[in-house]
Amino acid sequence: MTNIIYNSPLEQFIIKPIAVFLPFGMSLDFSITNTVIFLIVYGYILVTYLFGMLTTGKERDVLPSLKNGSLLLIPTRWQSVFEIVHKMILSVLGTNVKHKNAQLYFPLVFFVFLFVFSLNAMGLVPYSFTVTSHLIVTLGFGVAIFFGINIITARKHGIKFFSLFLPSGTSPVLALLLVPIELLSYLFKPVSLAIRLFANMMAGHTLLKVIAGFAFVLMSKPGILFLLHYVPLLLLVILFVLESAVAVIQAFVFTILICTYLNDALNLH
Numbered sequence: 001m002t003n004i005i006y007n008s009p010l011e012q013f014i015i016k017p018i019a020v021f022l023p024f025g026m027s028l029d030f031s032i033t034n035t036v037i038f039l040i041v042y043g044y045i046l047v048t049y050l051f052g053m054l055t056t057g058k059e060r061d062v063l064p065s066l067k068n069g070s071l072l073l074i075p076t077r078w079q080s081v082f083e084i085v086h087k088m089i090l091s092v093l094g095t096n097v098k099h100k101n102a103q104l105y106f107p108l109v110f111f112v113f114l115f116v117f118s119l120n121a122m123g124l125v126p127y128s129f130t131v132t133s134h135l136i137v138t139l140g141f142g143v144a145i146f147f148g149i150n151i152i153t154a155r156k157h158g159i160k161f162f163s164l165f166l167p168s169g170t171s172p173v174l175a176l177l178l179v180p181i182e183l184l185s186y187l188f189k190p191v192s193l194a195i196r197l198f199a200n201m202m203a204g205h206t207l208l209k210v211i212a213g214f215a216f217v218l219m220s221k222p223g224i225l226f227l228l229h230y231v232p233l234l235l236l237v238i239l240f241v242l243e244s245a246v247a248v249i250q251a252f253v254f255t256i257l258i259c260t261y262l263n264d265a266l267n268l269h
């Protein structure tokens with residue numbers, strides 16, 4: 001019988017160069033990888049078919065619920081789903097950001113949810129690539145949002161921005177201890193965002209691959225072992241449903257944390 005070589009469950013996370021580009025030698029690497037390709041594809045799909053919904057042109061052919069660049073009064077199924085997501089994110093923003101101008105930041109929060117959810121969900125498609133299973137991607141996204149929130153805070157409060165690191169009513173002696181702790185905690189916010197999303201997506205996809213590999217091994221065996229492969233296959237279906245729920249939950253949690261950080265930026269201590 002021919003020996004079968006089974007791939008490692010972690011092989012699906014390997015970043016592979018598509019086009020190598022080293023303009024300054026090995027010090028700087030601008031190579032195009034599978035991560036870059038999938039980010040471009042996901043970003044194009046998101047911008048074209050979600051944020052481009054209300055524009056005229058080809059999008060109306062793809063989304064028949066649109067006429068003359070506007071949504072229908074009696075929504076279709078796609079429009080109903082989109083409106084439910086819209087209301088949900090608007091509710092999250094209103095609950096977590098206690099500020100009179102909170103709705104000004106709705107486009108940012110809405111984009112964060114849709115972008116993270118799209119990356120998570122599309123990673124579940126067979127033979128695709130889970131971009132959010134890489135720490136460098138989630139960290140880059142978290143750091144970009146973190147800097148954006150800092151810019152908002154600095155423009156709104158000026159020098160009072162530094163009151164974030166000194167809770168009101170703190171004595172000078174206690175401040176020597178609290179300020180470094182608050183500063184360290186503040187700087188780790190994008191790191192916590194990145195690790196939470198990366199760890200959950202990588203663990204879930206690894207478990208799916210392990211169960212699938214186990215079912216494939218049993219399928220290659222004769223007799224009773226072959227029949228037993230239906231057990232991990234059934235478990236794989238259940239895990240896939242759970243992983244789909246995790247993709248939504250992690251995008252939702254990511255959005256809630258962004259709203260929390262934004263509330264701190266607008267209101268300070």
